[in-house]
Amino acid sequence: MISLNVCKCLRGAQGPFVLHPAFTIPRGQFVVLNGTSGTGKTTLLRMLAGLETPDDGRILVDGETWFDKNERVCVPPQKRSIGFVFQNYALFPSMTVRRNLEFAAGRRKDPRVDMFLSMIELEELQYRYPEELSGGQQQRVALARALIRRPKILLLDEPLSALDEAIREKLQEEILRLHQELGLTSILVSHDRAEILRMGDRILVLQEGGLTCEGPPFHIITRPDEKNGSGVISAGSGNPARRST
Numbered sequence: 580m581i582s583l584n585v586c587k588c589l590r591g592a593q594g595p596f597v598l599h600p601a602f603t604i605p606r607g608q609f610v611v612l613n614g615t616s617g618t619g620k621t622t623l624l625r626m627l628a629g630l631e632t633p634d635d636g637r638i639l640v641d642g643e644t645w646f647d648k649n650e651r652v653c654v655p656p657q658k659r660s661i662g663f664v665f666q667n668y669a670l671f672p673s674m675t676v677r678r679n680l681e682f683a684a685g686r687r688k689d690p691r692v693d694m695f696l697s698m699i700e701l702e703e704l705q706y707r708y709p710e711e712l713s714g715g716q717q718q719r720v721a722l723a724r725a726l727i728r729r730p731k732i733l734l735l736d737e738p739l740s741a742l743d744e745a746i747r748e749k750l751q752e753e754i755l756r757l758h759q760e761l762g763l764t765s766i767l768v769s770h771d772r773a774e775i776l777r778m779g780d781r782i783l784v785l786q787e788g789g790l791t792c793e794g795p796p797f798h799i800i801t802r803p804d805e806k807n808g809s810g811v812i813s814a815g816s817g818n819p820a821r822r823s824t
């Protein structure tokens with residue numbers, strides 16, 4: 580269970596504002612985070628990962644304190660059990676696919692490297708460098724790299740937005756499969772309606788620093804008054820097939 584209640588003063592395009600999200604996420608849930616550009620979605624994920632320090636508040640994960648301003652606790656990023664996947668892949672360009680995974684695993688002969696190469700179906704491309712891969716293949720490596728240390732939480736900051744629709748759908752399935760098989764709690768930033776409906780157990784909408792609405796994606800997105808709180812959910816081109824779970 581993630582329990583987060585923090586605040587941080589940010590310098591937005593229209594002036595300073597306070598990002599003050601508060602939520603709990605049960606273990607195993609797949610949450611989609613939505614909101615207009617500049618509302619603080621990336622900063623929220625970075626605070627959870629320990630890459631940014633909140634000005635105040637608390638973050639608890641499975642009863643363990645990761646951040647507490649009053650108690651002066653701030654667990655460093657490497658001690659938080661988190662896998663982070665970004666839009667721009669962020670692979671090491673001078674390392675092969677295999678070496679990227681070995682580096683993340685922490686040792687060369689780790690059997691998890693072969694297991695993940697097989698899981699993402701990139702065994703045949705394991706000695707290629709990132710620049711020799713397609714965007715979808717690079718993102719699969721980034722996903723495997725994020726998961727190889729067995730994190731409890733997977734953070735996905737618009738990881739699929741640069742990919743075309745067919746690859747995107749395949750990776751959505753792959754992410755959902757890994758989320759379930761590895762028992763993860765996942766948070767995905769997305770603006771794509773089909774993706775939100777397909778992936779999310781729950782949507783959180785961030786606006787003016789706080790969470791303005793939350794609930795099952797289908798209920799929020801199909802509200803007849805269009806007050807889904809965001810106005811930034813794009814139609815997407817995919818058919819939002821229902822999840823099998």
Ligand SMILES: Nc1ncnc2c1ncn2[C@@H]1O[C@H](COP(=O)(O)OP(=O)(O)OP(=O)(O)O)[C@@H](O)[C@H]1O
Binds near residue numbers: 592614617619621622
């Ligand atoms: N460390 C910081 N200190 C002050 N302001 C910051 C800091 N980091 C980001 N900001 C500002 O806070 C705002 C929120 O940034 P953030 O990247 O979290 O938004 P976002 O919702 O992820 O946006 P987008 O959807 O465009 O990626 C932006 O205006 C940004 O310039």
